[in-house]
Amino acid sequence: MTLAVQCQGIWKSYRRRPRLGIKAALLTPRAPDSRFARHWALQNVSFEVRRGQAFGIVGHNGSGKTTLLSLLLGSLLPDRGALSIHGRVASLIEIGAGFHPELTGRENVRLFGSILGMRLREIRERYDRVAHFSELGDAVDEPLRTYSAGMIARLGFSIIAHSPADVLLVDEVLAVGDARFQDKCHEMLFAFKASGGSLVIVSHNMEALTRLCEFGLCLDSGAVAAHGPIGPVIDYYATLTANRPKAISPGK
Amino acid sequence: MTSSRPPAVQVEFNRTAHALELLYLLVVKELKVRYKSSVLGYVWALANPFAFAFVYWFAFKYVMRVQVENYSLYLITGMFPWVWLSSSVVHASHSFEGNAFLVKKVRFPQAILPLSNVAHELVHFLFALPVILAFLWYAGEIGPKASWMWQIPLMLATQMAFAYPLAYTFAITNVYVRDIGHLAGIGFTLLFFVTPMVYTIDMVPISWRPWFAFSPLHLLIDGWRSVFLHGRLDLLDVATLLGWSSAFAAAAALIYRKLGPRLGELL
Numbered sequence: 001m002t003l004a005v006q007c008q009g010i011w012k013s014y015r016r017r018p019r020l021g022i023k024a025a026l027l028t029p030r031a032p033d034s035r036f037a038r039h040w041a042l043q044n045v046s047f048e049v050r051r052g053q054a055f056g057i058v059g060h061n062g063s064g065k066t067t068l069l070s071l072l073l074g075s076l077l078p079d080r081g082a083l084s085i086h087g088r089v090a091s092l093i094e095i096g097a098g099f100h101p102e103l104t105g106r107e108n109v110r111l112f113g114s115i116l117g118m119r120l121r122e123i124r125e126r127y128d129r130v131a132h133f134s135e136l137g138d139a140v141d142e143p144l145r146t147y148s149a150g151m152i153a154r155l156g157f158s159i160i161a162h163s164p165a166d167v168l169l170v171d172e173v174l175a176v177g178d179a180r181f182q183d184k185c186h187e188m189l190f191a192f193k194a195s196g197g198s199l200v201i202v203s204h205n206m207e208a209l210t211r212l213c214e215f216g217l218c219l220d221s222g223a224v225a226a227h228g229p230i231g232p233v234i235d236y237y238a239t240l241t242a243n244r245p246k247a248i249s250p251g252k
Numbered sequence: 253m254t255s256s257r258p259p260a261v262q263v264e265f266n267r268t269a270h271a272l273e274l275l276y277l278l279v280v281k282e283l284k285v286r287y288k289s290s291v292l293g294y295v296w297a298l299a300n301p302f303a304f305a306f307v308y309w310f311a312f313k314y315v316m317r318v319q320v321e322n323y324s325l326y327l328i329t330g331m332f333p334w335v336w337l338s339s340s341v342v343h344a345s346h347s348f349e350g351n352a353f354l355v356k357k358v359r360f361p362q363a364i365l366p367l368s369n370v371a372h373e374l375v376h377f378l379f380a381l382p383v384i385l386a387f388l389w390y391a392g393e394i395g396p397k398a399s400w401m402w403q404i405p406l407m408l409a410t411q412m413a414f415a416y417p418l419a420y421t422f423a424i425t426n427v428y429v430r431d432i433g434h435l436a437g438i439g440f441t442l443l444f445f446v447t448p449m450v451y452t453i454d455m456v457p458i459s460w461r462p463w464f465a466f467s468p469l470h471l472l473i474d475g476w477r478s479v480f481l482h483g484r485l486d487l488l489d490v491a492t493l494l495g496w497s498s499a500f501a502a503a504a505a506l507i508y509r510k511l512g513p514r515l516g517e518l519l
Contacts, residue, residue, distance in 0.1 A: 014517070075356050075516035089359060097353045102285045111281055114274045115360050119266070 004198035010081035054199035056216030087166025105140035278368035338440040344369035344419030397483035417500035
């Protein structure tokens, strides 16, 4: 089996506050070390994903999960560490936000398919399958602004699921549409794995992660708290959640 | 899954072909979105330059009594290329900001976004071209010229090469300092009046004239005028413009190398 994703010692920091604007320059006193005021979003994260496998990432809000996916996608660059992905990457992140409300479903498929890296020929070949999977029927020729949120999500999922990617990044979108469509999505992801594709999934849906993933890691404030087979990782996350001090303690 | 890699030439060809398809789809999208459910459709693309030309023609010809031969032709032939340039740069300056989702969440050739703004305005210019030529014939009795066959395509290419690096630079710097977008709008209004658009270069005080003549915007607009009105094109001017374009392109490339990698972080 060959590797699809490889992360070695990834560090990523954000500047605490980007100092932009006249108001900020005048009103905010500049601390002498402000250039070094950094927030480490990821600290020494390493993992690998093999072809045909799914990798789950769990952690509390703000623990660096989405930053990690953005690094894998290439829209952010790591400060330190090596990251390599073999094949085409596509992201199932915030489905539907790349669509235009005035265009019809069909036109959006063409445009978004092209943005995802497909040639027009490929889009034409896949169009029928995308439309069929999305279950939109005749609505594909109506402008997107007439769609319900569920319809948009279904169309978005269909396009990305039919794009010729080797690695799919999934951020909390397993809750698309009704229960039946969700089952379809899961089947689609299993089929994607079976054909040699790899998944990196961020989710709070532990049941879905257990079903789909082989391995995973748990992030805690940007550091790897647990790494290995998905079962123990999820168990660790559960204990982390249980032991976490709550901001508002229930009156006892 | 295949493990054999296609040859590098084919990869490059595919990438270019894909970029062109994406550009085409973005321009079509922009045209569709802008004129959807409007009755007059693309006539609106003509309305803006014509309205301005008419206002200046009235104000300067009849109120201020400017003595310029064929003043309406002078205005029209300058106005359309100007609107192409200024609209594309002003729109492009918001192209990354306005497509933050795509830049952050999808991996695709981002440089296409500002290029699609310039190309979209090019399409408007091409739509307007028959109207400009008809106006020249009707109002100035300037018939079609054989030399237009090479001069107009050359000027189109020159203006694309000139506008794109500018559009790109504004788009990428606007992500860092959002003031750039505002600056572009005001900047082009100011430049409109320091470029011989509503007056001729002969009316500029003689000591300032070299500065006005030096401006690449003047060279560009004057090139178009000379093509439309006289069927003449000074190739030295075109070469100078392409020199300016190369300088802008070099600056754009430098800015991209410096700022491009952090684009996703700041949007």
